[in-house]
Every structure is written in structure tokens, then in C-alpha cells.
Amino acid sequence: MIWPFQSSQKPSALIEELGSSDPLVRKNAFTQLADSEDPDCDEEILGHLRNLPDSSSELLLALIDLVGKRGIEDGVDLLKPLLQEDENTLRTAALRALNRIPSQRSLDIIIPLLTDADLVIRKEVREAIIRLYGENAMGALLRSVPSDHASPLYFEISSLLDEMNLFSRMVENFSHPDLEVRKFHFQNLVKFHRPEFIPLYLQLGESAVSSLQGKLRNALSEYSPEEIIPYAQKALAGNPTKGVVQTIDDALFGHNLEFKEDLFKLAAGIQKSELRIHFLSRLTRKVDPFLFQPCLDLIDDPSPRIRTLVFDALASIHKTTIGRLADPNEEKKTLLLKLLEDWRQRIASLAAQGTMENGLLEVTRLFFILAEADHSLLGPVFARLLREQFTESMAGISSWPSEDQFELISETVRKDTSIAAVILSGTGRNPAKSYIKLLFKLLTVLPEGEREVFKRNLETRLKGIRITDFMENSDPDIRTATLEILCDIGGESLPNVLEEALKDLSPKVRTFALQGAIKARHPRMAKILEDATADPDPDVALTAIKNLRSALPADRFNALLSKLVGSPTDEIRAFVLKEIAKVTKQRYIANFKNLSAEVRKLAGSAILKLDGSFIDQLIGELKSLDPASRLRAALIMENIQVGGKGKEALMAAMKDPSRKVRAAVVKTLGVTGDKTLLTQLIEFFNDPDERVRANTIEAISGFGDARAVQILLPFLEDPNNRIRANAAIGVWQIGKVNVVPVVQKMLVHSDPLMKASGLWVLGEVRNEGVLNLILPFLRDTNLLIRVNALKAAAKIKPEALKPFLSSLRQDSSPEIRKILTDLSFKLI
The missing domain is CATH 1.25.10 (Leucine-rich Repeat Variant)
Structure with missing residues (x-):
């Protein structure tokens, strides 16, 4: 309001009165300043506002109010810092002053206050933008949109634009026919995540030059496929331009999609074949098992190219899935097996129905591919397929490994031998070698009578081959x-x-x-x-040996039997030993020391079966005055089944003066497995010979009698390494006693033999938890310790040796290298 009279006081004097203690003076000065027409008034107010001390808060508020009431635009920049003050009274006054100066500069300053901590300020800012600026606020709001769509300011601005219906205005602006105008408005659209903008981007793609495609791709990358696909379907339903197709392609395939079911549906709805091919060629490059069914839905497409793409993708999915199922570390086997079964049922159903207009051939081929991993699919129908569609059926399994082909055909022939004649009839004039091989293998399947007929017919077709x-x-x-x-x-x-x-x-x-x-x-x-008697196969060698009896003189035949007594084959040994037993028992006894442990057992048992008096002869030798004869008898009896009188003779020999004989006797008694001998064997614990005591512990352990645990426990501290090791194995085998602490003591013993025996025990226990005790000894300087450590680790977990293989291969010991050679097959 302008008064009809002018103040007689200068603005500087009135400003001084604003600081008066008299409220009436202050009010009068404020009123005069607000209405003053003095040309220096605005500058005086701004000057005092710039230089006002911090303590003059009341005067500051009055000056702020005056800037607003007088609409001093040059004061906008002075008001801006006041919005950052801690005191809400000052901030509110500055805001209201700015709202009385409704310029674009004021608007730019107050927009950030939309997210102010003070709810009153936020409300006033929002209302001011709507009331004072209206549609004119759109430019400033767009300039203020943050790039972070998760920021509070973004949501406030978006909310304002919605409330003021300015997003609709943006869409209208974008509808301008001039491409340059649309490109200008495009820069504003991309500031927001609004799915309704997607069709505008696709529309821009119709005429977008290559320089704009990148920006469109970036804009659409902010949207999920689920948001894009509905608009893409509409765009592709008609006759889209190359630019639109490229834009959609970039938008959809720029995502790292886990599932693409909707994209397959999108492709299926495209009318133009070339567009379907374009999209499916991208979709089918890498398809996961969950997309098998959506992909299969396109197998009946009228386009041969699409059917080929779909078939190749389905075949690839199946192959990959079979590979994953073969992986022992695959975590989703149950789910994959369920998917695989669903595929088989679906494709088997499609093949059986035969109602497809275009994709029956591809479905049939898929049927054979799935049957490659599960022959049971073809089993019930393959005989019929061979009769009705021989060429197609054979072609369907032609890509299978030859072993799998023969397995299917042989199983079919076993169920229906007439199929062999069907397969033979397909020989033709110039059969391939692979086909002849198949016919040859069928000879192993057919029963004898039909086999001869088949063979004669086959031989008539082999002329010229x-x-x-x-x-x-x-x-x-x-x-x-x-x-x-x-x-x-x-x-x-x-x-x-x-x-x-x-x-x-x-x-x-x-x-x-x-x-x-x-x-x-x-x-x-x-x-x-x-020559054939030396054949490594027992059947070949045995056939030769049996036929040599009539082909060689008796002396040469007997000499040959002597050579074959060490054969590793049970059948040959049994036959040879039987023949040898017929020749002489004494030869066996005389050569006993030179025979391997296995041959001793087999030969002794064979002689005993053939000559029951053999045990009486051994009992007699056990009572001989010759220690060597007694020892030999005890050792032989260890390798044969000793009956009652044999046990009595061995019990009598327990007090033999020879420690070697006693050691052999106790071991032989242990082999019998007779638990009633436990009490008698305990007497051997008092034997002065360490070998005898060690064999006693081994024998008692072999009985598996629970009573033996308490008997053996004291020997876990025996100073002899073999006794302590045998006792540890015994209590572990019988009572599952934790012997690791015992072994740990053995491993730190000063005696290398004690350490080696401890490692042997760990190898027999075979507990992965003790590998950390074993592995350090692989580098020990003592060969026996290294050998036992290597053997123990190999028994427990061969893979644990991989880090040590390089150094172990450089070991100077032939024994170490031999063990590594045998172990390498397990580590491949």
C-alpha cells in the first residue's frame, strides 16, 4: 500500500529505528520502509542485510520481511544462505520472503527444501510451487531432478509432477512431429522411471539415428523386461521399422535375464517370420533348462528356420542337463531329474499324437535324442518302428555311440528274435562297414538255433567283402x-x-x-x-593246459605243471595243484620255502583234499627232532585247514624250544579262528621272544573277541614297536578304541621303527581326521617312515597326496616311485 504522504526520514534512519526497544517505533519504521518510494531504500535494506551482526536476530527478521514485502529481486541471493541456518524462525522468514518474489531464481532455491527436515517448511514449499508457479514450475523441477532415483528429492519432485499433471504435459510435449523437439524433451523423460514413457522411447526408435540408439538403450536399461514386454508386444504386432526392432532388441537382450519365458511368448506373437527369426536367434543362443517347455511351444512354427533354431536349442538344453546330472557336485539333481522327466513325457506325447502341422520331424528327432539317455523310452516301440519305418528309425539312432546303438538293438532282438532278420534284410548291395559290424555283433545275442540260421544267411551276403x-x-x-x-x-x-x-x-x-x-x-x-599256457587270461591258459596232456609226453607235461604252480589264477592253480598232488606230496614240502604265500595256501589245501593223510605227516614232522622240519610243518599247517588232531599237535608244540617254531605255532593257532584257544594263547604273552608276543597279539586280535580288548590294552605301552602296533590295531578292530593318542606317542618316539609302525596303524584305521598326522612324514629322512606314511595316506585319501606328488617323484627310493606309479591311476 502506498501512503499519500512521504516519510520525512531517510531509509537509513528508519532502519536504525527497527532496532529500537520501543515496539511502536519499530512498527512505524517497518511500515514506512515497506511503503517507501525512496530510490535508495532497497539498497539501504540490502546493505544492512549484508552487514548485519549475527546477534541482531530481530532486526534480521525485519529486514528479511522487508525484502519480501518490497519484492526486492536483488535480495534473492542474500536470502538463499539463510535457508541453511539452524534457527527455523530465520529459515521460515527467508522462505516466505522468497515466495513473495516468485521468480525462477527463487524457485530453483526453494525446490531442495522439498526434503527439508522441518515438515512445516516442506509443506509451505510444496504449496508455494503449486499455488505461485503452477505449470511454470516444470522447468525448474526438471532441472532439479537428482540422478539417484532412490533419493527423497526424486520422489518429492515426481509426486509434485504427478499432482500437477505435468507428466501428462511432458508426454504431450514429446508428441511433437519435429524429431529435434522430441530429442530435446527426451532428455527430460529419461530423468524419470515411468513405464508409460516406454512407448515414447520405442516411438523415438522409429526415426532414431545411430547416435541416439545408445541413449535409448541406456534409457530402457532402467526398466525391467516385465515392464518393457507389454509395450514391445504392441510395437511388434504391426509393421515395426528397423529402428524400433533394434531398440526393442537392445532393451530386452541388454539384461542378464535368468528366465525368459515372457520373451518366448513375445516372439511367438510376432507376425512377421523374419522378426520371429531375429528374436529367436538371440533367445536360443543360451537357454537354461527352465525354458525347455516355452521353447518347445514354438516347435510347430511354420518357418523351417525357426523350427531349426528351436530344435537346436532344445537339443543343447538336453545335452547340458545330462552333463550336469553326471556331475557328482551338481546341487540341483532332483530338480533337473524332474524337469527331464517332464520333457520326456511331453515329447513322447507329441510324437505319439502326430497332430503337428509343421514340426513332427523335429519332435521325432527330439524323441530319439531324449531316448539316447533313456533307452526305456524306445524299448516298447522300437521293434514296431523298425518294421514300419526302418530307415528313419536307424537314422534316429545313428548319432548315438555304437555301443548304445547295439544295446538298444540287441535288447530288441532278445525280446523278438525276428527283428534280426529285419536288420539283416537292410544290408543292401554295398553295406557300410559299420552296418556289417552291427550284424557281426548280433551273433552274440541270438540263441544257438536261430544264430546258426542268421549266420548262414549273413555269410551269403558277404561275397566280395x-x-x-x-x-x-x-x-x-x-x-x-x-x-x-x-x-x-x-x-x-x-x-x-x-x-x-x-x-x-x-x-x-x-x-x-x-x-x-x-x-x-x-x-x-x-x-x-x-605257448598258450602263458596266456594272461585263465580261460585261454586252462584250455591250453588241459589239451596239452594229450599233446605232450608225460615228463614235459609234468615239468610244465611245475612252472604253472605260481599262476595267479584260482582255476589254473587248482588244476595244476591237483596234478602236482598226484605226483608227490614231498615235492611240495621240499619247495615250501620258495613258494609264495598264496601258492602255499592253495597248494597245501589241494594236497590235503586229495590226500587226507597229509595232516598226519605234518603232525609227525611237528614232533621231529629237527627244528627246521618242525618250523616247516607249523608254517604249512598255517596254510591249510587244521582239524581237531592238528590243533592238539599245535597246542603241544606251544612249548617248543625254538622261538621260530613258537612264533609260527601261535600264528597258525590264530588263523584257525577258534575263540576257545584264547586262554591258551594268553600264555604266550610271557614268552621271552618279541616276535612270539607280537604274533600272539595279532592272533588274539583276529578272533574278534570283546574280552581281548582288556587283555591287549597294557600292550599299548610296550617298548617293542610291532607289539604296540598290533595291540593298537587289535583294540581298535574289536572295541573301536580310539588309538590316535597311542599312535601320536609312537610318532614322536626316537626309534624310527616305532614311528613307521605308528604310521602303519593309521593306515589300517583309515580315518581322514588323522591325515594331518601322516602327511608331514612324507618328507622324513628315513625311507621306511616315508614309505609307511605314503601307504597310509594312499589308503585313507589318495587326493590328499596331490600337493606332495612333485617332491615325492623326485625321491631316490625305487619303492616310493613304484607306490606312486600304482597310485597315479587313483588320482587321475
């Missing part, structure tokens, strides 16, 4: 079938073929070759049989 070439095949069944057919055909080259086959790596082939040579009366029969 070099049958001997199949002797080079890696499959022993095929080489055996080849030999069989060659033996039927005969010819001058047969003897040479048989001799070469006797060198074959397969025992089956060598066995058939030997039988063929015998049947054909090979001219070098005796030499062939004699």
Missing part, C-alpha cells in the same frame, strides 16, 4: 564273429589268421582262436598249446 579286415576292429565281439565266420568258410590262410588271433589283446578272441586251432587240427598244435 574282405572279411579279414574286420580282424582289425577294436571290438572283440566283432573280431570273434569274424574268426567264427572265417573258420566256417575255411581256406589256406586260416592257420595264419588263427595264429595271429592268438596274439589278440582280447581273451575272448584268443580263446576262440585256440578252440578253432584245436578243432582245425593246426599243424603246429603242440607249440601253440604250450
Whole structure:
């Protein structure tokens, strides 16, 4: 309000009166200053405002109010710092003064106060923007939008724009036909996360140049696929431009998507085949198992290219899933197995229905792929498929490994032998070698009668084919079938073929070759049989040995039996020992020391079975005056089953003057497993010989009698390493006593033998928890300790040795290197 008269006082004097203690004076001065038309008034007010001491709060409030009432625009920048004051009275006064000067500069200053801690200030700012600025506030609000969409200011500005309906205005502005105008407004749109802006971005993509595509891609990257897909579906439903397609492609495939079901649905709804191909070529590059079913829904697409993409993707998913199931560390096996079963049921159903218009071939191929991992899918129908669709069925399994193909076909032939004739009928004029190999292998499946018929028909179809070439095949069944057919055909080259086959790596082939040579009366029969006795396969060697009886003189045959007595094969040893027992029992006794432990046991048992008086002879020697004879008798009796009278003789020999005999006797008594001997064996604990006591502990432990635990416990502190080790094993085996503390003492003992025995015990216990006790000894200077540590760790957990392999391979000990060689197969 302007008064009809002017103040007689200068503005500087009135400003001084604002600091008066008299309220009336202050009020009068304020009123005159507010209405003053003095040209220096505004500058006087601003000057005092700039230089006012901090303590003049009342005067400061009056000056702030005057700036607002007089609308002094030059005072806006002076009011701005006051908004940061701690005192709310000053901040509120400054805000209200700014609201009386409604300029863009004032608006820029007050917008940050939308998130002020004072709710009153926030409310006044919000109301001022709506009431004083309205739509004119949009520019300042847009300038103030923070890049952080999680900030409170972002939400306040977004809320204001919503309330003032300014987002709709932004959409209207963006609808301008001029591309440059839209590009200008695009910079404002991207400041917000508003799904309704997505179609505007897609629209801009229609005419967007390459320089704008990157910005569109960045803008759309702020949105999830779930937000983009509904708008993308609408855009792709018509006839989208290349720019729109590229924009959608960038937006959707720029995400690291875990699941893409909606994208497959999107692709399925695209009308144009080339667009479907474009999207599916991206979608099917890397598809996880959860997308098998959505992908399968597109298998009937009219486009051959799409069906190929879908088929390849499904085949890849299946292969990857099978690989994951084979991984012992796979954590989702149960879920993957469930998915795999669902796929099989769905595809089997589709193949059985046969109602697809376009994708039946792809479904059939998928059916065979899934059946590769589960032959049971094909089992019930494969015979019918072979009869009705022979070529397609054989092609369906052609990619399988040959072993899997034969397994399916052989199982089908076993159920229905007439299928063999169907397969034979598909031979053709120039059959492939792989097909002939399949026919040869079928000879191993057919029963004898039908096998002969099949073989004769097969032989008639082999004219002009070099049958001997199949002797080079890696499959022993095929080489055996080849030999069989060659033996039927005969010819001058047969003897040479048989001799070469006797060198074959397969025992089956060598066995058939030997039988063929015998049947054909090979001219070098005796030499062939004699060489075959050294064959590593027991069947081949035994066949040769049995036929040599009639091919060699008796003295040469007996000499050969003596050579074969150490055979590692049970059947050969039994036969040879039986023959040897017929020759003489004394030869066995005389050569006892030179025989291996295994041969001693087998030969002694064979002689005892063949000659019951053998035990009487041993009992007699056990009473001999010759210590060597007594020791030999006790050792032999350890290797045969000793009956009542044998045990009585051994009990009588417990007091033998020879410590070696006593040690052998106690070990033999332990082998009998007769727990009633426990009391008698305890007497050996008083024997002066350490070996006798050690064998006693081993024998008692072998009984497995719970009473033995208390008996053996005192020996855990025995000074002899073997006694202490045997006692530890005994209490652990029988009573599951924790012997680790005992072993720990052994491992720190000064005697290397005690340490070595302790390591042996840990190896027998086989507890992974003691590996930390074993592994340090791999670097011990004592060879026996290193050997026992290596053996113990290998028994418990071979993988634990991997960090030590490099240094162990440099060990000078041949024994260490041999153990490593044997162990390497477990660590591969």
C-alpha cells in the first residue's frame, strides 16, 4: 500500500529505528520502509542485510520481511544462505520472503527444501510451487531432478509432477512431429522411471539415428523386461521399422535375464517370420533348462528356420542337463531329474499324437535324442518302428555311440528274435562297414538255433567283402564273429589268421582262436598249446593246459605243471595243484620255502583234499627232532585247514624250544579262528621272544573277541614297536578304541621303527581326521617312515597326496616311485 504522504526520514534512519526497544517505533519504521518510494531504500535494506551482526536476530527478521514485502529481486541471493541456518524462525522468514518474489531464481532455491527436515517448511514449499508457479514450475523441477532415483528429492519432485499433471504435459510435449523437439524433451523423460514413457522411447526408435540408439538403450536399461514386454508386444504386432526392432532388441537382450519365458511368448506373437527369426536367434543362443517347455511351444512354427533354431536349442538344453546330472557336485539333481522327466513325457506325447502341422520331424528327432539317455523310452516301440519305418528309425539312432546303438538293438532282438532278420534284410548291395559290424555283433545275442540260421544267411551276403579286415576292429565281439565266420568258410590262410588271433589283446578272441586251432587240427598244435599256457587270461591258459596232456609226453607235461604252480589264477592253480598232488606230496614240502604265500595256501589245501593223510605227516614232522622240519610243518599247517588232531599237535608244540617254531605255532593257532584257544594263547604273552608276543597279539586280535580288548590294552605301552602296533590295531578292530593318542606317542618316539609302525596303524584305521598326522612324514629322512606314511595316506585319501606328488617323484627310493606309479591311476 502506498501512503499519500512521504516519510520525512531517510531509509537509513528508519532502519536504525527497527532496532529500537520501543515496539511502536519499530512498527512505524517497518511500515514506512515497506511503503517507501525512496530510490535508495532497497539498497539501504540490502546493505544492512549484508552487514548485519549475527546477534541482531530481530532486526534480521525485519529486514528479511522487508525484502519480501518490497519484492526486492536483488535480495534473492542474500536470502538463499539463510535457508541453511539452524534457527527455523530465520529459515521460515527467508522462505516466505522468497515466495513473495516468485521468480525462477527463487524457485530453483526453494525446490531442495522439498526434503527439508522441518515438515512445516516442506509443506509451505510444496504449496508455494503449486499455488505461485503452477505449470511454470516444470522447468525448474526438471532441472532439479537428482540422478539417484532412490533419493527423497526424486520422489518429492515426481509426486509434485504427478499432482500437477505435468507428466501428462511432458508426454504431450514429446508428441511433437519435429524429431529435434522430441530429442530435446527426451532428455527430460529419461530423468524419470515411468513405464508409460516406454512407448515414447520405442516411438523415438522409429526415426532414431545411430547416435541416439545408445541413449535409448541406456534409457530402457532402467526398466525391467516385465515392464518393457507389454509395450514391445504392441510395437511388434504391426509393421515395426528397423529402428524400433533394434531398440526393442537392445532393451530386452541388454539384461542378464535368468528366465525368459515372457520373451518366448513375445516372439511367438510376432507376425512377421523374419522378426520371429531375429528374436529367436538371440533367445536360443543360451537357454537354461527352465525354458525347455516355452521353447518347445514354438516347435510347430511354420518357418523351417525357426523350427531349426528351436530344435537346436532344445537339443543343447538336453545335452547340458545330462552333463550336469553326471556331475557328482551338481546341487540341483532332483530338480533337473524332474524337469527331464517332464520333457520326456511331453515329447513322447507329441510324437505319439502326430497332430503337428509343421514340426513332427523335429519332435521325432527330439524323441530319439531324449531316448539316447533313456533307452526305456524306445524299448516298447522300437521293434514296431523298425518294421514300419526302418530307415528313419536307424537314422534316429545313428548319432548315438555304437555301443548304445547295439544295446538298444540287441535288447530288441532278445525280446523278438525276428527283428534280426529285419536288420539283416537292410544290408543292401554295398553295406557300410559299420552296418556289417552291427550284424557281426548280433551273433552274440541270438540263441544257438536261430544264430546258426542268421549266420548262414549273413555269410551269403558277404561275397566280395574282405572279411579279414574286420580282424582289425577294436571290438572283440566283432573280431570273434569274424574268426567264427572265417573258420566256417575255411581256406589256406586260416592257420595264419588263427595264429595271429592268438596274439589278440582280447581273451575272448584268443580263446576262440585256440578252440578253432584245436578243432582245425593246426599243424603246429603242440607249440601253440604250450605257448598258450602263458596266456594272461585263465580261460585261454586252462584250455591250453588241459589239451596239452594229450599233446605232450608225460615228463614235459609234468615239468610244465611245475612252472604253472605260481599262476595267479584260482582255476589254473587248482588244476595244476591237483596234478602236482598226484605226483608227490614231498615235492611240495621240499619247495615250501620258495613258494609264495598264496601258492602255499592253495597248494597245501589241494594236497590235503586229495590226500587226507597229509595232516598226519605234518603232525609227525611237528614232533621231529629237527627244528627246521618242525618250523616247516607249523608254517604249512598255517596254510591249510587244521582239524581237531592238528590243533592238539599245535597246542603241544606251544612249548617248543625254538622261538621260530613258537612264533609260527601261535600264528597258525590264530588263523584257525577258534575263540576257545584264547586262554591258551594268553600264555604266550610271557614268552621271552618279541616276535612270539607280537604274533600272539595279532592272533588274539583276529578272533574278534570283546574280552581281548582288556587283555591287549597294557600292550599299548610296550617298548617293542610291532607289539604296540598290533595291540593298537587289535583294540581298535574289536572295541573301536580310539588309538590316535597311542599312535601320536609312537610318532614322536626316537626309534624310527616305532614311528613307521605308528604310521602303519593309521593306515589300517583309515580315518581322514588323522591325515594331518601322516602327511608331514612324507618328507622324513628315513625311507621306511616315508614309505609307511605314503601307504597310509594312499589308503585313507589318495587326493590328499596331490600337493606332495612333485617332491615325492623326485625321491631316490625305487619303492616310493613304484607306490606312486600304482597310485597315479587313483588320482587321475
